[in-house]
Amino acid sequence: MKLKQTYKELPSIFYADVALNKVASPHVVLWNEALANELQLPAFWREQADYFAGNDMPEGAAQIAQAYAGHQFGHFTMLGDGRALLIGEVETERGLVDVQLKGAGRTPFSRGGDGRAALGPMLREFIISEAMHALGIPTTRSLAVTLTGELVQRESLLEGAVLTRTASSHLRVGTFQYARQLADYEHVKVLADYAIMRHDADLAEQRDKYVQFLQRVIERQAKLLAQWQCIGFVHGVMNTDNMTISGETIDYGPCAFLDTYDLGAVFSSIDRQGRYAFGNQPKMAGWNLARLAESILPLFADNEEQATEAAQAALNDFPVLFNVYWLEGMREKLGLFTAREDDRELVQQLLLAMQQHKADYTETFRALAEGDYPDNELFESDAFFDWEMKWQQRLLQEDSSYAEAQQLMQRANPIVIPRNERVNEAIRAAEAGDFAPVEELLHVLSTPYTLEEQYAHYAKGPEDDRPFVTYCGT
Numbered sequence: 001m002k003l004k005q006t007y008k009e010l011p012s013i014f015y016a017d018v019a020l021n022k023v024a025s026p027h028v029v030l031w032n033e034a035l036a037n038e039l040q041l042p043a044f045w046r047e048q049a050d051y052f053a054g055n056d057m058p059e060g061a062a063q064i065a066q067a068y069a070g071h072q073f074g075h076f077t078m079l080g081d082g083r084a085l086l087i088g089e090v091e092t093e094r095g096l097v098d099v100q101l102k103g104a105g106r107t108p109f110s111r112g113g114d115g116r117a118a119l120g121p122m123l124r125e126f127i128i129s130e131a132m133h134a135l136g137i138p139t140t141r142s143l144a145v146t147l148t149g150e151l152v153q154r155e156s157l158l159e160g161a162v163l164t165r166t167a168s169s170h171l172r173v174g175t176f177q178y179a180r181q182l183a184d185y186e187h188v189k190v191l192a193d194y195a196i197m198r199h200d201a202d203l204a205e206q207r208d209k210y211v212q213f214l215q216r217v218i219e220r221q222a223k224l225l226a227q228w229q230c231i232g233f234v235h236g237v238m239n240t241d242n243m244t245i246s247g248e249t250i251d252y253g254p255c256a257f258l259d260t261y262d263l264g265a266v267f268s269s270i271d272r273q274g275r276y277a278f279g280n281q282p283k284m285a286g287w288n289l290a291r292l293a294e295s296i297l298p299l300f301a302d303n304e305e306q307a308t309e310a311a312q313a314a315l316n317d318f319p320v321l322f323n324v325y326w327l328e329g330m331r332e333k334l335g336l337f338t339a340r341e342d343d344r345e346l347v348q349q350l351l352l353a354m355q356q357h358k359a360d361y362t363e364t365f366r367a368l369a370e371g372d373y374p375d376n377e378l379f380e381s382d383a384f385f386d387w388e389m390k391w392q393q394r395l396l397q398e399d400s401s402y403a404e405a406q407q408l409m410q411r412a413n414p415i416v417i418p419r420n421e422r423v424n425e426a427i428r429a430a431e432a433g434d435f436a437p438v439e440e441l442l443h444v445l446s447t448p449y450t451l452e453e454q455y456a457h458y459a460k461g462p463e464d465d466r467p468f469v470t471y472c473g474t
């Protein structure tokens with residue numbers, strides 16, 4: 001297998017070549033066999049820690065850092081991969097897949113940084129991205145975590161590691177902002193054509209392909225945001241450089257899954273204003289997409305007024321699409337196959353009761369799916385009692401049976417999610433040299449809707465003495 005280099009065919013302003021930054025003694029500590037098989041990687045790659053630490057390169061590889069810009073918490077900055085190397089693309093049945101090394105050393109975009117990553121955050125990205133994938137949510141994937149054998153200086157000295165990440169591309173909203181800020185019409189066009197080749201090849205011959213491309217990105221992001229909101233995922237740092245063109249979730253920094261349902265939930269210590277709070281995510285996605293539209297506006301029409309109109313029309317669709325997908329997702333969570341006018345109100349009433357009674361988001365829905373309610377404030381409240389009567393009546397309006405509704409709910413409401421405390425415990429064990437808890441956690445998270453029998457006991461609860469697994473249920 002030989003890696004491809006289509007990104008390198010772009011004009012040179014879009015990347016910087018990077019010399020190899022060798023590390024002392026690379027050692028692969030986590031390997032995703034399923035993904036390796038999916039990508040049909042040659043078996044000997046598994047043994048090549050040097051490839052994954054950036055000490056040596058497989059056939060056809062290059063070492064480039066991609067240029068991009070980004071609005072970080074609303075402030076525009078020129079950025080670029082300061083600690084990641086794109087080594088090439090693998091040809092698969094689903095198209096080209098980028099292979100990137102995150103934490104592989106300094107690049108021309110490193111600014112003041114060391115270009116490195118610590119083991120903990122790379123394990124976290126591996127665990128949560130793979131959990132997202134298993135939950136059916138588009139995401140970058142994780143192939144390997146490789147210790148470098150070197151320490152990195154953070155608040156304390158930590159073990160350094162490199163994450164091998166794959167993605168259907170690493171093109172970001174910020175890549176287009178970079179092109180618009182730095183370059184001319186032709187460069188924006190070349191980038192858009194490249195993105196269309198990677199993600200929307202069927203548009204290539206269309207007359208209004210750039211407007212349609214924007215519509216596609218909006219569509220993908222509306223779907224993604226609906227999935228985040230339905231599962232209770234808080235990204236935490238939705239800067240424009242952390243939003244993909246592919247519609248895959250990227251950059252698992254300060255992200256977390258909701259415990260108690262709270263629209264104001266924020267997990268990032270630097271997000272003091274709550275810009276990226278759980279309930280704000282759809283609005284912020286819309287804001288980011290407006291930055292994409294601005295960046296490619298000149299491609300829409302010669303006439304500025306017409307171009308702006310086309311962009312505005314596409315952007316106006318975002319909240320509409322988001323709401324359609326969100327309600328579709330919430331209906332499934334409540335076992336509803338058909339759509340009725342009052343469904344949104346029914347969902348909102350439940351969510352309001354959950355917020356008021358500080359109910360656990362995942363547990364509540366799973367309890368509804370199981371038809372087995374725990375003794376807690378929500379389930380004992382009058383608000384829930386009222387709501388449940390309405391829900392039962394609503395279920396009776398369906399043509400399907402209660403058993404079918406229950407099956408739908410069990411497919412839509414996970415038993416396990418990567419809970420922060422459990423993820424952190426597993427990472428702490430790994431930092432102390434024991435990777436078994438991380439492996440076990442990954443295994444449990446790989447079948448979130450249908451836990452294997454031997455793991456059923458993980459659905460017990462927090463007082464459970466198995467410290468490494470996430471739990472949920474009654």
Ligand SMILES: Nc1ncnc2c1ncn2[C@@H]1O[C@H](COP(=O)(O)OP(=O)(O)OP(=O)(O)O)[C@@H](O)[C@H]1O
Pocket residue numbers: 079080081082083084109110111112113114115116117241242250251252253
């Ligand atoms: N240790 C570091 N050294 C150099 N640059 C860094 C370092 N950490 C982050 N950066 C850069 O700072 C910018 C913002 O960081 P952010 O946390 O969003 O990205 P990231 O987690 O490094 O990568 P990605 O978005 O690809 O997952 C990026 O351009 C990133 O490359």
Ligand SMILES: [Mg+2]
Pocket residue numbers: 241242251
């Ligand atoms: Mg980032």
